[in-house]
Amino acid sequence: MKSTLDHAALAEEFNKDEERVDWHDGALWWIRQKRDRSAHRTPQWEELRETASAIKANVISNLHDYLIQFESNLKKNGVNVYWAADADEHNQIVYNILKAKNINQMVKSKSMLTEECHLNEYLAERGIDVINSDLGEYIQQIDNEPPSHIVLPCIHKRKEEIGELFHEHLGTEKGLSDPTLLTRVARKHLRNVFLTRRAALTGVNFAVAETGEYVVCTNEGNADMGAHLSEVQIASMGLEKLVPERKHLGVFLRLLARSAIGQPITIYSSHFRKPRPGQEMHLILVDKGRSALMARPDFRESLKCIKCGGCMNTCPVYRKSGGLSYHNTISGPIGAILAPNLDMKQHADLPFASTLCGSCSNVCPVKIPIHDQLYKWRQEIVKQGYSASRKTFSMKAMALTLSSPEMYKAAGKTGRWILNHAPFAINNKLNPWYKQRDMPDSPKQSFGEWYAKNGPKRVDN
């Protein structure tokens, strides 16, 4: 899945089919509008965001204590607790749990964390088969493609393309593209998976330190179906998923689905607390860069994220470039501020895949200043030497010119002279501006030159 192309190149590829870009943009804009309507129907909306942000600030500031409290309550409830520093440790823990029970098939409900850890691939190499039970994830899995969106994993696929995939992999009739019929086929297939799998893994939306319970939000009920039929239930969660008390769920559950897809609440908000008689429950607490992020004061706030995907839906760059162009499990604006923390070199392009328009920060239910963090990541990436030397050279030249009024005047004059007298030097394919845009008309004189002749007093009062 790792691509060698950067966001700009992948986005350019995506933009070769403009009609498809329009469709993708329209589908996500429709969700943004649903989110707006839903937010406007909630009178305390801005207060809820503020409260959620404050609760998460408290969690991040006292994470150690809440984690210890959560662990102790989990144990009291009869849940086995594990701590994983990174993806490898996490995957190994899952493998060991399954191996101890001689299980070689597992059903998974949507978990971005395990996608990030590449758990499916890890287990497949060791003879364990994993099926993603969330419909969108399932579609992405049979197409052997990562999710393009954290909440709507196959939003970039059209129903006809899904029909074709089902025809190829599930034997449906060729040309079938009716979403209801396709869903029925997947449902029938997944029912059999649920009934035959002894182990089920889910992600965690919220974990309550006070009670040791965790909440999983789905619209399809697939997490419940897997968990309730399993003899081994595993949950993987990032360290930041905690809320201090159960009452705080009232804030987050009201925000999550509204921010994500404009729905008042997900169809299922399932609380898991204790294993059933005869069942085992395991919970893995995963760091995977989170404590490193806490150690970066400028970026710490991104740990507040509740993975609603709202920033993706509102981001015009995301809508017009597609989630896969971010070449990271978590795409869009939030992905662009989380990914550099994990690997700055590999994700050096992502904070630049934004106009810094700020819409992401405004829809964020926990008020992460996403666009400010994008700006700060740019500074960090340049300071750490992950920007092209060509760019550094031109930036130094620009800084030099702009700090000298004389050089600036000369450069401006030259620039305008070129536009007027040698436009071919600029109006060519090597100039990315000119590819699809005309250059501005070049005035004979700058304002500064005009002012020297005509200023300062222009208007009599």
Add this chain to the structure above:
Amino acid sequence: MKIGLFIPCYVNQLYPSAAIATLELLQKLGMDVSYPAKQTCCGQPMANSGYEHLTQSCNDLFVENFSGFDYIVAPSASCVLHVKDHLHGNDEAAAKEIRTRIYELVEFLTDVLKIENLDAHFPHKVGIHQSCHGLRGLHLAQMSELVAPDFSKPRKLLNMVKGLEITDLDRVDECCGFGGLFCIAEEAVSVKMGKDRVADHSKHGAEYITSPDLSCLMHMEGILQRNKSNVKIIHIAEILNSSSKSL
């Protein structure tokens, strides 16, 4: 009131008419305006590209040029926001003074001068492009994402202009895709965003697209001209100053 006129680098070089309109408009409103001749740029192109650490001499030059005014006014929301957020100088007290005294033209007219009427005439259909830095940075209007009372400073001013009709938009405050060096580095997405913005204005019958930010307009103008559109761009200062042509 002593006003320091800040004309951002690209406006100075490429759109002098918007700068002249700004100067004339402020003078018509009784302001004592001067243009410090040694000004260059706010440093935003470097800073937004991750090179804020190279902007110190640019910042110091800015402080040198703009200290001592009652207000600094500029016809560019984006540059003003950059100064407000990121101007730091060797003389930090002077830099701070500038950060609090700098205003984008529209907000200066509505918030400082609190003007209620204007002698301007522009008999055209005009679409408003809310520049993101003006909107979400300077709060020139209410942002569509927030659940909060509606207002718009540019709209308030344009409503004072005789003959002017403001046209609608399907997406009232979507980004045009300029984004500084983004327009070069991410050419494909930038152009697509611009095309879609322009199409929204055209669809609603705008003859002109106006904005408090010329950078967005420059990008959209490039797309309009390439596609031989009749829609034109115009900086809001030129509309608000439109009656002074007779002076």
